[in-house]
Amino acid sequence: xxxxxxxxxxxxxxxxxxxxxxxxxxxxxxxxxxxxxxxxxxxxxxxxxxxxxxxxxxxxxxxxxxxxxxxxxxxxxxxxxxxxxxxxxxxxxxxxxxxxxxxxxxxxxxxxxxxxxxxxxxxxxxxxxxxxxxxxxxxxxxxxxxxxxxxxxxxxxxxxxxxxxxxxxxxxxxxxxxxxxxxxxxxxxxxxxxxxxxxxxxxxxxxxxxxxxxxxxxxxxxxxxxxxxxxxxxxxxxxxxxxxxxxxxxxxxxxxxxxxxxxxxxxxxxxxxxxxxxxxxxxxxxxxxxxxxxxxxxxxxx
Numbered sequence: 692x693x694x695x696x697x698x699x700x701x702x703x704x705x706x707x708x709x710x711x712x713x714x715x716x717x718x719x720x721x722x723x724x725x726x727x728x729x730x731x732x733x734x735x736x737x738x739x740x741x742x743x744x745x746x747x748x749x750x751x752x753x754x755x756x757x758x759x760x761x762x763x764x765x766x767x768x769x770x771x772x773x774x775x776x777x778x779x780x781x782x783x784x785x786x787x788x789x790x791x792x793x794x795x796x797x798x799x800x801x802x803x804x805x806x807x808x809x810x811x812x813x814x815x816x817x818x819x820x821x822x823x824x825x826x827x828x829x830x831x832x833x834x835x836x837x838x839x840x841x842x843x844x845x846x847x848x849x850x851x852x853x854x855x856x857x858x859x860x861x862x863x864x865x866x867x868x869x870x871x872x873x874x875x876x877x878x879x880x881x882x883x884x885x886x887x888x889x890x891x892x893x894x895x896x897x898x899x900x901x902x903x904x905x906x907x908x909x910x911x912x913x914x915x916x917x918x919x920x921x922x923x924x925x926x927x928x929x930x931x932x933x934x935x936x937x938x939x940x941x942x943x944x945x946x947x948x949x950x951x952x953x954x955x956x957x958x959x960x961x962x963x964x965x966x967x968x969x970x971x972x973x974x975x976x977x978x979x980x981x982x983x984x985x986x987x988x989x990x991x992x993x
Contacts, residue, residue, distance in 0.1 A: 693754040694752065697714070703744065705744075706750070707722045721813075731753075732750070767806065777841075785980075789801065791818055812843035814844070821837050827926075832957025832958060833960035845963075853919070856916075859925055860912065861912075861936050862910055864910060887942070897928065937953070951978075
């Protein structure tokens, strides 16, 4: 195990920030992970990321051995919308899980990325290389993937600062009467079903904006823009206001439209390029089954 020794001279501020500036080649996220794993001691004492360094502090970092990659590359077809040396934008199909887990060890987006993309950032470890944000298994659409740690941190910062653009299209139950709206309701783990999320008191802040695109008998097509990125946010928020996403097996009604899960698609993704600073915006067409379902609803109206 490699050991790094740092003595504080005139620096001030949080230890994670100070170390990321002193240790070139090690990202702030990586240092935060070492602190979380109790691999960093100051004057022989364990500290957290928000510890403020003092003059003459002696910091010892025990750098853990790199994890052996046990997630295997798989030759799974992947729609790559854009790629350069820093970032990849992919159009994820319905039915594909983003990264491996106990219930989905293979066949994920990460398995496909490892086969098709040479380099991926290491910030999220071996299970989620390159993954900056996620969308649900049965939600289709655009995802940004980082090819190096510097790009990863820049993209993650944009998500945190709410400067990235994420627009979705959803088909929901019911006819929404007003053309636009904002849902500002905190989301956390449901107190009645631990596998579900819900709007709860004391949950994490969550804001979703929506605009009606088209109305049908008993259904509405809406465009949604995320201001925050909570787990299942759109699905939970739309259920909360009484217009659950059609086809949603978890948050929707039993009688719903038949498809490949919820009719929810990440249609538009925009971000500032981590190196050039250029604003980049990408769009992905609706999946075929989504388009066909809309056409069927239009035909019923006629």
